[in-house]
Amino acid sequence: MKLLLRLLLAIPLLWLAGFVWFLLSLPAGVEAEVETDAIVVLTGGPGRVAHGVELLQEGYGERLLVSGVDPxxxxxxxxxELGVDEALFTCCIDLGKQAENTVGNAFEIGTWVRRNGYTSLRVVTAADHMPRALHEIERELGPSVALVADPVAPKWGLSALATEFSKYTVRSLQMLVGRG
Structure with a gap:
């Protein structure tokens, strides 16, 4: 009985310690000088697509994939909506419309990267979503493609951060035991 009680007390403490680590390790930004072949944006939050398009216009990648776009x-x-010339979309932006979640984003990105032969990517998503996104993309692409995190500000509500940390933890555990 004491062992069960200790275990029940340890789980929330471990979660809290992990959550603090997660918050302290969130990426703050990237140095502008880092060059990549292409840029990928995972949709789902404000500012992501606009930031990706801005990076493309500034020459930080030759092409942009926006993954998870509504069909x-x-x-x-x-x-x-972004106030840019449609010609930019015609020449340099692909809209991925298959992904419905982060795992789907990684698959969509992987297919696009292999088709285009890219060896480095600038990944744009919210800072709190970045660890899970990178985890999934690295799993899909392997070590042959260098990833550069270029986060946008997350929805800084404690509830949203805790939810994202919980998703990251569950997905990491699934991958650890080989079920993902």
């Missing part, structure tokens, strides 16, 4: 979205609509 109904057309390039012209996105160009208008």
């Amino acid at each position: 109904k979205v057309r390039p012209i609509e996105l160009a208008e």
